[in-house]
Amino acid sequence: xxxxxxxxxxxxxxxxxxxxxxxxxxxxxxxxxxxxxxxxxxxxxxxxxxxxxxxxxxxxxxxxxxxxxxxxxxxxxxxxxxxxxxxxxxxxxxxxxxxxxxxxxxxxxxxxxxxxxxxxxxxxxxxxxxxxxxxxxxxxxxxxxxxxxxxxxxxxxxxxxxxxxxxxxxxxxxxxxxxxxxxxxxxxxxxxxxxxxxxxxxxxxxxxxxxxxxxxxxxxxxxxxxxxxxxxxxxxxxxxxxxxxxxxxxxxxxxxxxxxxxxxxxxxxxxxxxxxxxxxxxxxxxxxxxxxxxxxxxxxxxxxxxxx
Numbered sequence: 001x002x003x004x005x006x007x008x009x010x011x012x013x014x015x016x017x018x019x020x021x022x023x024x025x026x027x028x029x030x031x032x033x034x035x036x037x038x039x040x041x042x043x044x045x046x047x048x049x050x051x052x053x054x055x056x057x058x059x060x061x062x063x064x065x066x067x068x069x070x071x072x073x074x075x076x077x078x079x080x081x082x083x084x085x086x087x088x089x090x091x092x093x094x095x096x097x098x099x100x101x102x103x104x105x106x107x108x109x110x111x112x113x114x115x116x117x118x119x120x121x122x123x124x125x126x127x128x129x130x131x132x133x134x135x136x137x138x139x140x141x142x143x144x145x146x147x148x149x150x151x152x153x154x155x156x157x158x159x160x161x162x163x164x165x166x167x168x169x170x171x172x173x174x175x176x177x178x179x180x181x182x183x184x185x186x187x188x189x190x191x192x193x194x195x196x197x198x199x200x201x202x203x204x205x206x207x208x209x210x211x212x213x214x215x216x217x218x219x220x221x222x223x224x225x226x227x228x229x230x231x232x233x234x235x236x237x238x239x240x241x242x243x244x245x246x247x248x249x250x251x252x253x254x255x256x257x258x259x260x261x262x263x264x265x266x267x268x269x270x271x272x273x274x275x276x277x278x279x280x281x282x283x284x285x286x287x288x289x290x291x292x293x294x295x296x297x298x299x300x301x302x303x304x305x306x307x308x
Contacts (some may be wrong), residue, residue, distance in 0.1 A: 003180035006238040010174030012299055015167050021159045023152060023304070032147045036140075039132070040124045049118035052093045055080030059091050060115040067107045074114065087111065156306040164300040168293060172235050179231060187230040190281075197277065233285055240288030243295045251287040256280050 046058065053059055057079045063072045079088050090102045090111055099112045129143045137146045195205035203219055210222035217225065244250050260278065264271045300306075 002183055002234065002238070004183045004234050004238065005178040006175060006235075006242055007178055008176035009239065009242055010171045012167070012171060012296070015170050015303075017163055017303070018166055021163050021166070023155060028148055028151045028155065031151045032144055035147050036124055036144070037121075039128055039143075040121050043122050043128060045120050045122065046117040047120055048096075049116050050096055051118070052095055053079060053091050053113070053116050054118075055092065056119055058117045058119070059113060061087065061091065062112045062114055063087075063104075063109055064112070065104070065107050065109040067109075070104055070107055070109055153306070156304050160297070160300055160304065160306055163304065164293070164297045167296045167300055168236075171239060171292075171296060172232060175235070175239065177235055177238065179234065183234055184227065184230055187234070188227070191226060191230075194277075233289065236289040236292050237285045238288075240290070240292035240295075243291060244288075250291070251284055253280060255287075256283045259283065 049057060059077045059079055061075050061077060063070055063075060065071055075084075075087070077084050077087050077091065079091060082088070086104055090100060091113060094100060094113050096113050096116050099110060102109055102111050124140055126139045129140055130138055132143070134143070134146060137143050191206065192202045195202045198205065200208075206222045206226045207217060207219060210217040210225040214221060214225060260274055260283070261271055263278070264274045267274065
């Protein structure tokens with residue numbers, strides 16, 4: 001039985017979502033506009049252009065040279081793509097019918113613009129939206145609302161666990177505990193016993209444990225890390241117990257026996273053997289930790305209005 005106590009629980013309603021994880025409407029609106037532009041580009045048309053050639057135009061050229069290997073007719077070039085730079089850079093500013101002398105691979109060459117076409121991106125219409133065949137979406141306005149909802153939900157799903165992690169930490173940091181040194185010493189003894197079962201020294205075991213997050217930790221740094229981790233585990237358990245809806249110990253020896261039998265069956269391992277590595281104490285801490293995490297996660301989903 002823990003001697004540590006939760007004295008004052010953090011007021012979870014006061015949590016403020018970090019700015020970098022909040023729903024940024026400007027970003028979503030920009031995504032919506034990008035999606036609308038994509039629809040428009042799917043209906044792009046090409047028209048012959050007599051204006052000076054610019055990047056984005058599709059140009060047809062004839063190439064003539066004393067070197068017959070370079071002679072080519074009706075060469076199509078997409079200006080600005082970079083696929084045929086030695087021609088693209090020369091045709092910019094030219095017009096249909098215009099001729100220019102250029103050098104290709106050191107050879108004097110005549111370049112003639114035979115045709116130039118310009119991409120015209122039309123304005124999106126309701127007819128374009130109808131063609132997308134999205135249920136209940138028939139107009140540009142409806143499509144924008146549809147996109148905004150989808151992008152917003154995507155962002156919420158991406159951020160929900162990050163927000164919950166920040167909220168879980170705020171709950172621990174903002175609560176007041178009376179931590180028992182006896183509880184922590186007991187947990188440290190459990191770590192020693194676990195190291196022995198792993199045929200490892202306590203020192204090697206905790207350094208390896210701390211190395212998951214710390215880079216080349218010293219023994220002193222590892223001990224501090226393990227102590228902090230054990231303390232947090234106790235605090236998570238106390239918070240989880242404080243959210244026990246019935247107040248009647250939702251997790252108990254009866255649920256432990258039931259769960260460990262199921263675990264033993266799945267692992268094809270004797271129950272008594274499994275109990276040595278997963279005690280009733282371990283079970284309670286794990287279950288109430290997850291009870292706390294799930295409580296905060298549900299709070300988070302409600303706060304950001306994420307619909308499963």
